[in-house]
Amino acid sequence: MGIEILGLPMMYYIAMVAKVLVAFLFVLLTVAYATYAERKIIGHMQVRLGPMRTGWHGLLQPIADGLKLFFKEEIIPSQASTFAFLIAPVIALVPAFMTFAVIPFGGVIEVAGYKIPLQVASYIDVASGKVYDVNVGVLYILAMSSLGVYGIVLAGWASNSKYSLMGGLRASAQLISYELSAGLAIVSVFMLSQTLSLNEIVNQQSSFNGLGWYIFKQPLAAFLFFICSIAEINRTPFDLPEAETELVSGFCTEYSSMKYAMFFMAEYANMITVCALTTTLFLGGWNGPFATVFPLLGLVYFVAKVYFLIFFCMWIRATLPRYRYDQLMHLGWKVLLPISLVNIVVTGIIGYFIK
Amino acid sequence: MLGTYLPILLVVLIAIIFGLVALTFSSLIGPKKKTALKLSPYESGCAPVGTARERFSIKFYLIAMLFILFDIEAVFLYPWAILYKKLGVFGLVEMGVFVVILFVGYIYVWKKGALEWE
Numbered sequence: 075m076g077i078e079i080l081g082l083p084m085m086y087y088i089a090m091v092a093k094v095l096v097a098f099l100f101v102l103l104t105v106a107y108a109t110y111a112e113r114k115i116i117g118h119m120q121v122r123l124g125p126m127r128t129g130w131h132g133l134l135q136p137i138a139d140g141l142k143l144f145f146k147e148e149i150i151p152s153q154a155s156t157f158a159f160l161i162a163p164v165i166a167l168v169p170a171f172m173t174f175a176v177i178p179f180g181g182v183i184e185v186a187g188y189k190i191p192l193q194v195a196s197y198i199d200v201a202s203g204k205v206y207d208v209n210v211g212v213l214y215i216l217a218m219s220s221l222g223v224y225g226i227v228l229a230g231w232a233s234n235s236k237y238s239l240m241g242g243l244r245a246s247a248q249l250i251s252y253e254l255s256a257g258l259a260i261v262s263v264f265m266l267s268q269t270l271s272l273n274e275i276v277n278q279q280s281s282f283n284g285l286g287w288y289i290f291k292q293p294l295a296a297f298l299f300f301i302c303s304i305a306e307i308n309r310t311p312f313d314l315p316e317a318e319t320e321l322v323s324g325f326c327t328e329y330s331s332m333k334y335a336m337f338f339m340a341e342y343a344n345m346i347t348v349c350a351l352t353t354t355l356f357l358g359g360w361n362g363p364f365a366t367v368f369p370l371l372g373l374v375y376f377v378a379k380v381y382f383l384i385f386f387c388m389w390i391r392a393t394l395p396r397y398r399y400d401q402l403m404h405l406g407w408k409v410l411l412p413i414s415l416v417n418i419v420v421t422g423i424i425g426y427f428i429k
Numbered sequence: 430m431l432g433t434y435l436p437i438l439l440v441v442l443i444a445i446i447f448g449l450v451a452l453t454f455s456s457l458i459g460p461k462k463k464t465a466l467k468l469s470p471y472e473s474g475c476a477p478v479g480t481a482r483e484r485f486s487i488k489f490y491l492i493a494m495l496f497i498l499f500d501i502e503a504v505f506l507y508p509w510a511i512l513y514k515k516l517g518v519f520g521l522v523e524m525g526v527f528v529v530i531l532f533v534g535y536i537y538v539w540k541k542g543a544l545e546w547e
Contacts, residue, residue: 235470332455
């Protein structure tokens with residue numbers, strides 16, 4: 075098969091670059107238009123119109139916002155630790171993009187006689203026709219999603235402002251508390267799937283014409299995981315780190331210009347990743363009726379499911395008030411943690427009797 | 430191995446370049462009118478009192494320590510969950526004992542009041 079570099083065919087490299095760029099642009103565009111969609115959806119839920127002036131029904135709003143933030147003055151507080159202050163937004167942003175690399179967003183498509191699995195970090199072995207992906211995909215995602223908190227803590231500490239510090243501390247305490255329950259909630263999925271590879275997990279949900287989703291077998295785990303994920307990405311009703319009535323703007327109080335925009339992008343990119351991961355683990359990934367026959371239909375299913383979950387996050391934001399901090403800790407440690415542990419034990423016992 | 434991890438490396442590179450380029454450009458383009466008041470830390474419009482680098486509540490340390498303990502237990506559950514069907518009844522009982530011990534520790538922490546946040 076033509077030229078080979080490091081034991082991999084040339085087509086692999088072309089497909090890799092194409093997939094990385096497509097996934098990156100997909101996340102970037104979704105981030106931009108998620109901000110618009112959020113304002114529009116919440117506006118209509120509160121019987122307002124939302125942005126209307128820039129473009130038809132405000133469609134150019136994200137571009138206008140981005141340009142505006144680009145041209146704003148960059149303020150570095152005189153008491154801040156300059157290097158940490160500058161690098162914190164990048165540290166928050168990079169893991170948010172990295173997590174998307176292992177999520178399968180479609181089946182195997184064929185371009186110019188070369189089969190390409192629609193998952194960034196994967197390839198197909200030409201001889202055996204087997205798809206290889208990161209075999210510890212879920213662990214990789216859990217690791218990356220915890221890396222993002224470094225950016226937030228660093229931002230809070232480097233700003234040398236009391237609001238920022240409190241916001242950063244709250245964010246880290248909240249993130250680690252809920253990551254625990256999220257990590258335990260998905261153990262019951264691995265007990266069913268017997269693998270950590272996301273590609274395999276998606277394939278196992280393809281029964282019943284693509285509707286054998288794990289949410290039907292593990293509704294409690296899906297519910298727990300989604301709640302914990304919303305808490306992990308600091309969205310309402312768990313957006314304590316940036317509770318504007320108490321902490322002004324939390325860890326990004328001192329940030330301005332593009333650096334502020336990058337924290338926002340990281341937050342929305344994390345939301346997309348979390349929704350994509352929930353889709354992959356519980357909603358069958360790209361599976362759906364006839365998705366195995368038409369691979370591009372799988373892509374449509376995946377995007378539709380992810381967008382529905384993003385809409386769901388916004389719906390929650392428009393509906394629920396914010397938690398108090400002690401209530402938040404109470405929910406995480408005294409309610410969700412024991413439930414997820416009991417769920418593992420119950421799944422274990424039931425799974426032993428039903429082979 | 431290489432085939433699966435190479436794309437991740439590329440994503441990291443693109444993300445870092447994207448971040449750094451965005452930072453550099455915005456700091457080059459934006460206006461620069463620095464004043465002493467503008468650069469002081471924000472404290473609701475009042476003059477800042479003291480420094481922010483002070484001691485903060487011990488509860489944050491406690492939560493961090495509890496997290497490490499429980500997260501290690503969670504990581505122990507991962508390999509077990511992967512092999513759970515192969516291990517059969519032995520694995521199930523083994524993990525039952527493990528979870529019971531974990532639960533005893535959890536109840537101890539709860540009764541000691543480490544999870545209270547007042």
